[in-house]
Amino acid sequence: MDATGVKGDDTRAVSLQVRDLSKSFYGVAAVDEVSFDLVSGEIHGLLGENGAGKSTLCSMLAGLYRPDSGRMLLDGQTVHLRSPEDAATLGIGMVYQHFRLVERFTVAENIVLGRGIGVGRQARRDVERRVHELGEEYGLAVDASRAVWQLSVGERQRVEILKQLFRGARVLILDEPTAVLAPHESDRLFEAVRRMADAGHAVVLVSHKMQEILGHTDRVTVLRRGRNVGSGETAAQTHAALAAMMFGSELAGVGSDVEHSSRSPGPTVLKVSDLRVTGDHGRAAVDGVSFEVRRFQIVGVAGVAGNGQRELHEALAGLRSGVTGSIEIDGHDLSGAGPKARHRAGLAYVPEDRLGTGLAAGLTIEHNMVLRSFDRAPHSAAGRLKARAIRETSGRLVQEFDVRGARDGMPVSFMSGGNLQKAILARELTEDHEVLVAASPTRGLDMSAAETVRGHVRRERSTGRGVLLFSEDLAEVLELSDVVLVMFKGLIVGRFERDDVDVEHVGLLMTGASVTGDEVHRGHEDNQSGIRHRKVSL
Template sequence: MDWGRDMTENYLVKMRGITKAFYGIKANDGVDFDLKCGEVHALLGENGAGKSTLMSVLCGLYQPDDGVIVVNGRKVVFHSPKDAIARGIGIVHQHFMLVPSLTVWENMALGSRDMEFVIDENAICERIKELSQRYGLDVDPLTPVWQLSIGEQQRVAILRMLYHEANILILDEPTSVLTPQEIENLFITIKHMKEEDYGIVFISHKLREVFEIADRITVLRRGRVVGSMKTFEATPERLAEMMVGTSGVSEVRATEEKPKSNGKPLLVAEDIVVKNDKGLIAVDGISFTLRENQILGIAGVSGNGQGELAEALSGMRKIESGRLYFTVEDVTYASARHMVDLGVKYIPSDRKGVGLVPNMNVAENVALRKYWQPPFKKGFFIDWDEVYRDSKSLVESYEILTPGVNIPVRMLSGGNLQKLILARELSGELKVVIAMHPTWGLDVKATAFVREKLLSARNDGSAVLLISEDLDELLALSDVLAVIYRGKIMGMIEGPKAENIEEIGLMMAGIPTSVGGGNVIDED
């Protein structure tokens, strides 16, 4: 076939019969997909449906086992992301492909087509500042990536794509860690790019966003295309059924019959102060009591101390001052291992960077948080037979899709990675769960699964600290909702409801309200 003549000027990309398998399992099975000039084409599907794999093939990260890719009317073969960048294809992955030890500007320079022998740092920084101001994605070019919050890393990933002047833009869950205002600004940017004939692939699980920004929608399930349509032809119910193969998944909410939240105190923080990686105060005198049969939600814009608070409570970061108690025991300076032994479990926001070791297999990752405990400890050694038995049992009970427990976890989808962390953290002795962005980037079915597990832990007598930037999630699950701003608690709301959103938004911006009480923040 003469692909050049088959293409019209209206198409930027055509992918035909794309097949890609890992360990004999087809992530993409004969997939057809295309992208036109000046359109946003949404790509939907459950975690593990093959969306990210398909786009990784398009951006040169993977080479397809079969199929053809045509860009701007020419058949192409990408041997690396550099080849794709040269064709104007840029991608922001759900798990950011950034080098933590390098600064923001150094990450921008990587893979640049016009890189010279002598790198002009000032010119690159000026370009970054220009793009930051233009698109409302403020970052400091001189800051190492490892010192940035997840939200800030998202901004860097988007800016890097814009820096390389791609005209085919792949956004994989781009709004997962953005505030409503940032999402609005991003959508303004996307609409402007459409007017300039950019082609944008928008991968998201948030159907409301898809209906707002997309022109066309394609749905994948189990590696195959199950349907493609214009957005005005779709309905949320139809898309949900196409994605999961049923009439949809019911929304998970805390029930009215939930246990009362006045149980015994389990974790008590008294005026704790915690510093960030830059040595600056990130948690500034926070106090709260986390009780049995309670979910305490923490709302706030990314970068206001949530990550440092979670790490301090789980024993992973030093508490500078104040006291932390587990029931009556002072655990202010307790190690992460001791907190695990007490039954304090931590679900981090960064699945691959903190929660799991990508190159280790499923069983080894399960063992990471329990290998020193019986029955997994056998004298001075690990009882691997017991570890593998336990891992297989958890994989089955949590419905983790994997060819086996010997598979490196980097091969699992985002939803299955999260299920693996949940399986590990919620098994064994459990008193307190510290969950940070537990449903970030998950599809509707996986999100429901995670929320059900958190509610089950609460109903069984555990205390849950839920840190999230999804207000709908916090309102659905929280018995008590606290709002954090610049490391301080602005206020707390018992039994938060949808009508509290305006007050919550004000507190997230540092403005105290009569509903939550709380601190007055000095803006100087």
């Protein structure tokens, strides 16, 4: 620490031993006597499904939760963390999945926020210089004088990491860091993480993506249902072995199903022409897109979050105002119709936020299961709800879609993400729907739940429906889709048939990185779907 209070990067050797940590919520053990070791220079993977206890464990390491029992030893000394500040003081820093940055502040301001460092010009210059040095050293370059709102998601993540390094974190915990990144950004992140480890930091990498764990960690600890079910050198592990640990014997052959529709697509079921959507800030979020979805076809929309996908699918569902252009289902124009009319016309919609839009969080599963159909027979007659019919429908859907964790009279918010998603699918995938628009349907779900959801998406195709799938997980889009559309800045900038997909190309289009010029060739309409292309040079 120098005279201005600017703290340096601390690369002294460090070791963290976790012994029998436990934490319960409402009597349910989230973390159950977990032990593992962490030393300088290693990247330690923490692998597990959602709900396996990864976040809870990390929250304890970071001082956010206090363990019910168990110990943590830092450099051989038992430590008790009462707050994230305690953890920071001891050199433990966590980078959360959701960033904690003040948009209006500059990078430097965010980094020193709450550190009691002066705001004088000299102090600021010192901070900016130090941030710059750290960035250079680890490959996390970012302009420290820019405001956070001007930064991309990847840059923001770098700011979060720099913040922790700046504060002298020797142990860095990264919670699902790639969830928000495009592929090439992920690669860059892993390079930086490796450099940190080489410099003597100890890094915990939380992930449920097998490839990341296998490709970028030195050791791995697998959690299942709150328990440590195995630790060891990553090099000694195989994909199959780790999967077996993660899922136990419950799930055999996950991910092996890569069957695709053998038949050619049917007639057009969803047709979108020149759709424009005004975003929340008054600017065009979707700037004229046209495409169609045919029966027996999954159309995937790839793109980095914030490029108009949300506005597009909300506009399709009828949830947005400020929409121009036309939307047709089976040839019926629904451009002016509300959400209910679209639903009745055959549109099933899985929204991005499960609690809040997809489900009314504080209400019961029964209520939510008939959210779209409560005012029709058999769920009501002459304005009166038919409790028995509602219970029957709900019970049937819960059974059919294997929704678990619902209890009588309990708000659905107490259920896990996977079950919430299954509940939404159960309600949306009625017998008479024609097309499914699904927005990030597997986001945040554990592997088995995600696979279940993908199964439903595939079944949609095999039963002759059309699917429009939005996902930030490129691998998922590529795995499922017959046609891939790439969105960037409110436009569809690429269209690929399944057999012609070039992953590298898609990744570049998604990030707009190598598009020549900023100009979009608006006049140039390409194939039959009217996709606009940007010129791409590699």
